[in-house]
Every structure is written in C-alpha cells, then in structure tokens.
Amino acid sequence: MTPAKAYAAQTHTSPLAPWNFERREVGAQDVQFDINYCGVCHSDLHQIRNEWFPGIFPMVPGHEIVGKVTKVGAAVKKFKVGDLVGVGCLVDSCRGCENCQHGLEQYCNNAVGTYNATGKDGLPTYGGYSSVMVVHEDFTLKVSEKLNLAAVAPLLCAGITTYSPLRHWKIGKGHKVAVLGLGGLGHMAVKFANAFGAEVTVLSTSAGKEAEAKKLGAHKFVLTTDKAQAKSVRGYFDFIVDTVSAPHDFRFYLGMLRTDGTHILVGLPSQPLEIPPFSIVGGRKSVAGSSIGGIPETQEMLDYCAEKNIVSDIELININYINQAYDRMLKGDVRYRFVIDMATL
DSSP states (O other): OEEEEEEEBSSTTSOOEEEEEEEOOOOTTEEEEEEEEEEOOHHHHHHHTTSSSOOOSSBOOOOOEEEEEEEEOTTOOSOOTTOEEEEOSEEEOOSSSHHHHTTOGGGOTTOEESSSSBOTTSOBOOOSSBSEEEEEGGGOEEOOTTSOHHHHGGGGTHHHHHHHHHHHTTOOTTOEEEEEOOSHHHHHHHHHHHHTTOEEEEEESOGGGHHHHHHHTOSEEEETTSHHHHHTTTTOEEEEEEOOOSOOOHHHHHTTEEEEEEEEEOSOOSSOOOOOHHHHHTTTOEEEEOOOOOHHHHHHHHHHHHHHTOOOOEEEEEGGGHHHHHHHHHTTOSSSEEEEEGGGO
C-alpha cells in the first residue's frame, strides 16, 4: 500500500482536517503520481455537507488534480515517470455500456467518482486534497508543460463542464450566447465561448463584475437587476449557459431566449427547478443539462487549452486555509477558483 496524507471531513458537520490513509498498490495498468495542485470546486462543499446525497466518510474531496508521475505499472503504455498528468471527476466506469463505448463515461450508470464513491474493489475513493494518487491509465490525462500547472487544475472540472456543452451544441460564430453567473464555471464559459467565435454576454446581479467580464472576453454585460437592461435582451439569445448553483427564477431567464433557444444547466442548485410550462411552450424553447465530459473530450479540451493558452484565473492557497476558502466561496469572494498548493500539506 502507498501511504498518503490528506485533509478530510470526518462527518458532514465537521471541518476539514489532516488525515492519513493508504492508496492501493500500483497495478499493471495504474499510474501513481504526486499531487502538486488541486482545485476547489463548489461541489466539494456540497458533498462534504451531504447536500446532494449521503456521503461516504471520512471524505477527501478534490477532483481538479494535477501532478507528476512517480511510478507506472508494467503494462502502462500511455505514461512514463516524470510526465505531467491530471485527473478529473472520474476514476473508472463500466467500460462496456453504450456511453462508455462512445467516450461518454460521465453518463455511465456505473461511473466511479474520484471521491465520495465506491470503486470496483468495494473500497471508498479519495480525492485530490492529498499527497499522492493511484489511477488506471485510461482515466489519467496528459497535461502540457506549456501552461501554468496550478492554473490548469480547474480545467479538470470547471473547464470541461463548460467546454463540453459548448462543443455539443456546436456553439460558435453566428451564435449569441449568454453566460449566467461569473464564478469558477462562468469565467471558463466566457473564455471558451469567446474562443469559439460566439458573441458572449454575461448575465449577473453584480454591477462590479462588468469590467471583469469584458476582460475575460465577454462582448456585453447585462445587470439583471436593472429592468431596462434585462428588457433589452428579451428574446435575444440562442443559448444560455447557466452556471448558478443557487435557486433562481427560470421564467425570467427563459424569456431572454429566442425561438428554439436552449437554456443549458451546468450549475447544480440543491433544490428542484420550477419551470412554468408557458416559459418553454411559447417559443419552442428547451431546458437541457450537461455534465463534465468523457475522457476523450477532456483530453481534447486540455490540448485545445495548451494550443490557445487558456487556463483558469486562480487564487493559490495553503491547505490549512481550506475551511476559510469554503466560507469565502459561499460568498462569491474568489476570482475565480481556489487552487490548493499541495506542497503545503
């Protein structure tokens, strides 16, 4: 077994604190790597607090993970010692279903999450707020040396969560796309939609974010609490990429879509949605969802980011600051993603 240090939540009411555990031995097709950086996702907080479903404790969060390979199994073909690698939200799947066969492992009914899940060996999975990781090579991703490694980490969730729907709906030149919310997900949606050639508008309740939105690549900004500004974009957008995790008024935003427009959910409010039927019937509008991306698409995204020099805007923190970081994240007080320097563990 491989000794590992981590920060873990022992219960759904306890703060994160130091915890030691063991990773499995490196199997024939496994990759072992030291974790250099791990992004902090809002879903980490949802899960340690049991806000989505009962958790598996002790819980080591973290699924935006990058580091350097220290050991590979005898049958590993894709990686060698010294390579930079990443791991996102998944560490396994059934491999045989239709989704897996089409590179859509995120939709496999037996997908195994990077943490707060049970692996095929019957043991809990533990995430990236830790010193070392052991992952099958098929769920390990190649990371370019061209980019700031710490700023690459959030691409493994915030990046692919916004890249995937933009690619699926073929959003690009000629499209008017709104990004609802300018946080960890939203700022990446702006960067990608702009890079793909779409006209990008940020919808926000915070007037102070206008300059930031345009610096990130947005062409327009709408303060949604301003009635005149909100009215100016009624029936305007082809797509809305909704990154908001808090409850919000879907009728209000659906009114901003043109006929046949699509409202794409990537944020995950913990309460059921309320969507008045007339909001979608009157305009043949759609409400859709999208979850991360499969392994091939995630690698495609990482390669695209290396080519276009796209990374997340981050605030690097020490691991012992993580509970304060969660408090700040709840207040939206981060531009735009906390990343843990695992050297501080």
